[in-house]
Amino acid sequence: xxxxxxxxxxxxxxxxxxxxxxxxxxxxxxxxxxxxxxxxxxxxxxxxxxxxxxxxxxxxxxxxxxxxxxxxxxxxxxxxxx
Numbered sequence: 001x002x003x004x005x006x007x008x009x010x011x012x013x014x015x016x017x018x019x020x021x022x023x024x025x026x027x028x029x030x031x032x033x034x035x036x037x038x039x040x041x042x043x044x045x046x047x048x049x050x051x052x053x054x055x056x057x058x059x060x061x062x063x064x065x066x067x068x069x070x071x072x073x074x075x076x077x078x079x080x081x082x
Contacts, residue, residue: 023066031059 034055041047 020066020070024063027059027062027066030062031055034059 034051038051041051
């Protein structure tokens with residue numbers, strides 16, 4: 001017989017998924033708004049570089065860190081101990 005998750009566990013999982021969705025939306029908003037701003041900054045090299053750095057630091061790097069933290073829950077990505 002298949003294990004059925006306890007409702008309290010299911011609630012905890014749903015809460016974590018809601019938090020994860022929120023955590024992913026924030027940097028995606030930075031990336032989206034940054035790309036829109038880049039369209040207007042194409043002729044100003046300094047502003048363009050500043051916006052690229054902001055997108056990298058506040059968007060892409062945040063998403064990468066979040067994904068790396070999720071890898072801790074993936075047994076296939078766990079480091080093997082010799």
